[in-house]
Amino acid sequence: MIFNLINVVVVVTVGLVGIAIYGMLVSRNLMKIVVGLQLAVKAAMLAFILSGRLNGKIDEAQSLALTVIVTDTVVAVVALALVVQVRRKFGTLDIKAISTLRR
Amino acid sequence: MLNVLIGVGILVSAFLSIRESRLLVTALWLALTSALVSWLMFRMGAAEVAVVELSVGAGLVTVIFVFAINIAGDEALGSQPLLPRPLAWVAVVLAGVMLAWMVLPAMQAPEFLTGLEETSSLHGYFKRVLWHDRSVDVILQAVLMFAGVLTVLGLLTDDPFATGKEESHDLQSH
Known part of the structure; x- marks a missing residue:
């Protein structure tokens, strides 16, 4: 059947990667870029679980996904703290304006 | 059918989190995406990670996002994107083609099918x-x-x- 769980997860994973890349490339808001990064990591986690299920090693995939969740949370927290500092220093979240200030 | 609905829900909420102009609503769409991803993980048999993703991904990260938005403040930026939209779509399609090129041949391998049967015993x-x-x-x-x-x-x-x-x-x- 074409709508089985494996096919759905493959489509969702590829779709999430696409949306994340699009968001990170198009968005000018720093906070939105962090959101795009979060979406890409969710796609990676789904891919881990899918590969574990397909290989019959779901527990190893789960332990790797757990590591990804912790790492992703720390990355998100540090990135948001940096965003707050950028806002305090430059007064904007627009990466175009920030890069202009650097020149 | 439920899997398809969850998948469509994930993609729609992820897309809306990118398209939404208000940052607070973006954080809420991201939380919904996390919750649906954890549901899909649960249906794939990864219950332990699904619980962690639901509590950390949909809970803690959303709280941190709202906290950061509260400090930094919402900002309405111009609609002009950083990169021209057609170029961004080309990059997205390229990434999709590369993923399909790497993933799809591997999924036809016979060891995957046998591994799928052994999943429940492991x-x-x-x-x-x-x-x-x-x-x-x-x-x-x-x-x-x-x-x-x-x-x-x-x-x-x-x-x-x-x-x-x-x-x-x-x-x-x-």
Whole structure:
């Protein structure tokens, strides 16, 4: 059947990667870029679980996904703290304006 | 059918989180995406990680996002994108084609089909795998969490040395 769980997860994973890349490339808001990064990591986690299920090693995939969740949370927290500092220093979240200030 | 609905829900909420102009609503769409992803993980048999993703991905990260938006404030930026939209779509399609090129041939391999049948018999060893086979990962996670907390404390507190220097400069100028 074409709508089985494996096919759905493959489509969702590829779709999430696409949306994340699009968001990170198009968005000018720093906070939105962090959101795009979060979406890409969710796609990676789904891919881990899918590969574990397909290989019959779901527990190893789960332990790797757990590591990804912790790492992703720390990355998100540090990135948001940096965003707050950028806002305090430059007064904007627009990466175009920030890069202009650097020149 | 439920899997398809969850998948469509994930993609729609992820797309809306990118398209939404208000940051607070973006954080809420991201939380919904996390919750649906954890539901899909649960349906794939990864219950332990699904619970962690639901509590951390949909809960903690959303709270941190709202906290950061509260401090930094919402900002309406111009609609002009950083990169031309057609170019961004080309990059997305290219990434999709590359993923399909790498993933699809591997999924036809016979060992995948046999592995799929063995999945149910191998389930239930998550605790052993996490605490024994991947104990280095667990230590690394603890170190990462401490590093993250220390970094955030350092970044969010005002720098007392910087203000001290400014004050001393002011005093010298006077």
